[in-house]
């Protein structure tokens with residue numbers, strides 16, 4: 001039976017390291033050089049309020065009924081995207097979005113496209129099991 | 134406990150509608166399309182897990198100390214907070230009002246009663262002890278689970294501050310940091326209760342004080358804290374997040390190794406206690422822990438994750454663990470706590486046995502169909518031919534059909550298990566309510582227990 005003192009020592013050290021890790025990430029978020037943009041924020045808001053993420057992924061995370069949209073903006077024309085947003089499809093509801101909402105969504109899609117690539121083909125796989133873009 | 138079982142039943146039905154929408158595009162698209170069904174499904178089952186875990190801790194803590202909880206009022210308050218906010222959450226989904234964050238897709242204000250309820254839980258739990266000295270491992274696990282759930286749940290709402298949400302990479306890094314650890318937190322609650330139950334069945338009190346028990350607990354805690362990055366290997370965030378999570382996740386191999394090492398003794402133990410209904414669910418969970426851990430360890434290698442990420446393999450992992458491990462463990466606990474809770478009349482175990490086998494076999498087929506669908510999608514993601522998304526989804530149809538049907542038989546299996554448990558509880562409640570009003574009215578009891 002291990003003594004309470006040892007157990008508390010181990011737990012306390014783990015908690016301390018965890019808190020350092022956590023606050024380091026909060027204080028120094030990975031992306032620092034960017035300008036917050038009104039249209040992007042509003043587009044993100046529409047994305048969340050309509051719950052687009054239940055059917056679409058960003059960086060592979062989200063629901064799986066529809067395609068990943070991380071790099072949709074550079075893969076397709078804005079007119080193509082607008083058709084989906086204006087009319088929906090059999091599986092994707094028509095959200096009756098306003099012209100403004102659609103422009104904001106486009107700004108949002110443009111910003112996530114600029115943030116990186118989600119396509120797994122763009123990764124280099126190393127023998128030690130890590131990956132890199 | 135009973136409420137959470139009802140949530141489980143509801144959640145499965147929503148899941149099934151969701152699966153149907155994979156096959157029949159446009160099914161219910163006007164009323165309950167997939168962006169409503171998915172959160173209805175995921176929230177119902179997540180609340181089943183969380184509430185049942187909470188219930189199990191509150192019940193077992195009393196068995197452990199041999200005393201009542203610190204405050205019955207707090208318990209009642211806590212349960213009312215949950216039972217008010219959960220229906221409100223479902224209504225908001227049905228009306229299409231979303232906060233739009235994965236898994237907690239309701240508007241953020243509805244998180245407030247949940248946070249308040251959880252704080253009450255923390256107070257009630259810690260106050261129910263005289264001392265924390267020389268406590269068994271499950272007490273450590275419960276306390277860890279309660280504190281970390283609170284922490285990570287709050288953390289998952291940091292996005293309400295523009296500082297955290299303004300950049301998508303920053304936002305997703307913090308979001309998945311919190312989610313990754315949150316799952317670990319509720320697992321702490323459930324595994325803690327399972328260890329308690331196991332000890333209750335086997336009578337070996339020393340096991341939960343042993344070095345091995347604590348070694349496993351610290352491995353779990355270590356993973357809870359640092360393995361969350363395996364959800365975001367492909368996100369262009371700090372590289373060190375990838376390396377830390379990769380290395381930390383591999384420590385789970387120790388747990389996997391231990392399972393294989395102990396295989397023989399587990400099997401003989403299983404043979405001894407298998408007649409015990411609650412124990413049987415523990416055995417099923419053990420097998421699912423093995424399968425899920427195998428898949429999870431593989432997915433935690435970035436070089437493999439780059440293939441599986443964004444495919445139905447993730448769904449197989451998510452449902453394999455939440456059903457095969459969490460739900461089976463919680464059912465074991467439910468059978469244990471509810472079987473002698475109100476009357477001596479025993480639960481009809483033949484039914485449960487039938488349901489048990491149907492559920493397990495269906496779950497296996499269900500799981501395999503998702504894994505295969507995932508492998509095919511992974512091939513599509515990696516292929517340089519430009520096959521459209523919708524064509525790929527059509528190719529996966531046969532597997533979604535198998536998924537749908539095995540889902541149906543699995544639901545049937547679960548209902549067969551739930552029926553005798555719920556029947557007994559409901560008749561007990563009726564007896565309790567009616568009995569209090571008119572204790573002498575014997576015929577009412579008769580009619581209730583007759584069906």
Ligand code: HEM
Nearest residue numbers: 063064065145148149151152178447448451455456460540
């Ligand atoms: C105890 C029972 C169940 C639990 C605990 C459970 C849990 C979950 C979880 C955690 C997810 C999220 C997956 C992810 O984000 O990767 C999910 C998704 C899903 N589940 Fe279940 N599930 C259960 C039963 C079912 C059943 C019976 C069906 C119907 C066949 C079903 C159909 C689905 C569907 C269609 C999704 C959405 C997949 C997507 O994102 O595209 N589930 N479930």
